[in-house]
Amino acid sequence: MSAKNIFVFVFSLFLQFSFAQENFDLTEKDTIVIGYSINPPFIYKNNDKLVGLSYWMWEELIKEETTIYKYRELPLDSLLNGLKKGTIDLVISPLTITSERNDYIMFTYPYYISNSTFMVHAITNKERFLTILSSVFSWSFFKILLTLFLLLFVFGVLVWYFERKKNSEEFSSDSRGIWHGLWWSAVTMTTVGYGDKSPKTVGGRVIGLIWMFAGLILISSVTASITSSLTVDKLTYTVDDIHNFRKKNIGTVNNSATETWLTNHFFSNVKTYESFEELIHGFRENEIDMVAYDEPLLQFTVQNEPNENWTILNISFNESMYGFGASKQLPLKRRDEVNEKLLHLKETDKWNQLLVEYDLDK
Template sequence: MLIRLLTILFFLIVTGTSQLNAQEAKEQPNKKLIIGVKQTPPFIIKEENGQYSGISIALWENIAKELRLDFEYKEYDLNGLLGALRQGEVDVCINPLTVTSQRVEQFDFTQPFFITNLAIAVDKSQQNKWLSFLSNFFSLAFLKAVLLLLLVLLSFGVLVWFFERGQNKEEFGPGMKGIWNGLWWSAVTMTTVGYGDKSPKTIGGRVVALIWMFTAIIIISGFTASIASSLTVNELEFAVKGPKDLKKVHTLAVRASSGQQYLENNNIGHEETDNLKMALQQLAGEKVNAVVYDEPIMKYTIKNLDLGSKVAVIPSKFATQYYSFSLPKNSELRGRINPVLLSEINGREWRVILGEYDLEK
């Protein structure tokens, strides 16, 4: 009887365990992961045959191979990708998303795999130079500089005329004609033309001439700089040299990007567009003055669109960006991905991948 009871008990245990394992296998099948992507060269590039390549793709596929994960890519625009990630429609987003305080509240992030910064692209093609020159030539600043120069010339001309008018009537006669001759002499002396048709002969006139000869060199240099400044001030006034200058120019940012968030956080007025390609094309067409976006992506896109002759990224770097893979909140995949990701980015192959896209540091 005891043996029979033990046999029945053993059968029930084995049967129950098998059913439990079968139920768990049914509830947790070998799931194919949905990997959310958005075309973001050089991190995610869609080839003509529909396949994906790029830095993030290479990194993720190495991680997936190590973890033996089955997956498929699903493409979105940026807002759609963030929404799908928020709703749990994708298991991992491998786009180079910048880790921000707002995003940390909505998503989980892996360890960063790339560190960069924001940058500013500006239009380096100039408007019609002749029209710009003529506009500045007749500006108020230029006219003021010319009038001040004439006043100085006239002052020294009158001084030398005052001493010469009595004893040197042939060259510096009385009245307006003599004053004009004094002006002519001061201009010729200042420019070192040296015609010699007018020259002071009195002691007072020669003292004035001596002082004028030495000071004219300094004065003409100063006026030259002033005139040059008045001709170029309009171009220099609106030059974008860093993020502080963005407040006085027409700035454009990509909607939902880290660049847009930076502009909003710093109360910098700007317009928005759907993608970086559209933003750079508007910049090249002189419809805006500056575009703010992540530096490596912007540089790669400018090169890819062949806009190097019209658009340039200025040297100023600001707002450090940490790129990570993102997951829905409380995803168990983060704990599995992180160790492998850290191993990958510390390996030689990672440096080779970055080198292929001119991003090795």
């Protein structure tokens, strides 16, 4: 064979190989490795059978496929590494779409938007009673009462001072008159108004007028402060409340978007677990004070653990978009096909019905 023929033969092989690589499709592989981790209600096991929102959507996506799929249950960290290395072709667990992950993962369109929150042990009646007692006998509570009595005393003495001569019948000039002034100050502040004591002088009435308006404001503020100090279960939280949790031992899933958020916001007492199941087990064994993770998963856990005294805090952070994640080996054409089917499925009655069933239609 001449050198020219050898060159033509080798060049033709190179073209065939290049053509095959350009037209590589995930469906042409003998077996496609599908990774997942248990993330209820999106994917979990019921009688050893996979169920959940994400799994239903995946089953619908491949309903007309003839490709052979092999499923592998792995922790989140292993799934992400598998996608990066190409040992996992596709992950059907809900993956939070982030810019960091987008560098090595090819995401589908998001099919659900959620956020992270906290799960804690709900307090018992005994703990609630002890908390109320500690609030009542706290220094903050006593400061409120001392301020109240100090103002009551000041205005009582002032009205006595103006009334002691010209209205001695109601505010005598002796020590009993001071007591009468305190009595008037108390009934005026509390808006009881018995009418047995009332200022007659101009000075006394000016003091009375000031005290009536001041008393309305004061009693409202004191009532609010006392109520706040006695409140055990907060109903609403703000973003500022999250900073108060920095001293708590918080648990989350390793390499999750929630862990990244906690780290970026300087939470130092964070313990990570390889899987969501291990995280819940650690919380059950009191290894951590609270759980920080995706709200749908924590809400589903609380609803399906009736024997556990757990509750979800009414606070949201780290808004997340869920999508399927594929290896970069997946051709763009194939991903576009998946996205087209995924968008269609999101508009079906069945998808909306599942959202209602799992209490995710918010």
